Amino acid sequence: MPRLHFDVPARLCFSTDIQIYISHVNQGGHLDNAQLLTLVSEARVRFFKALGYSEGNVAGHPIVVGDIGAQYQSEGFHGEVMSVSLEPTDFNRYGFDLAFQMREKASGRDVARGKIGIVFVRPEAKKVAPVPAAFRERLAEVFGA
DSSP states (O other), rough: OOOOOOOSOOOOOOEEEEEEOGBBBBBBSBBHHHHHHHHHHHHHHHHHHHOOOOOBBBBBOOOOEEEEEEEEOOOOOOTTHHHHHEEEOOOOEEEEEEEEEEEEEEOOOOOEEEEEEEEEETTTTTEEOOOOHHHHHHHHHOOOO
């Protein structure tokens, strides 16, 4: 199976800083795989909050993560501050990808990149729902996306 490769979009509309705590570090002394997903998930929650939404109600619909992929560029270490930048890309009928890039803030060193597949859901039926027009409008209003 080929290795995962993600290109970083030219534009990243949202960025947030998150420090690596000791609980994020594995026995090898660097950022643990599962904890990378935790940091990226925190950035995703902050992205939706910046738009005025919670993940349980994005323009009237909850969202779920359909898939996630990550590619390491370098190690992250305890105490470093990661700048996690996000950009909504590849919209389809039921969702979009949220591309991410994680860099160590002080040096700008690339640590990881990847994407999170976001899917909108109709809660009453527990089935996929079309991307709400109000969400697309809010993206354009806040981030010019």
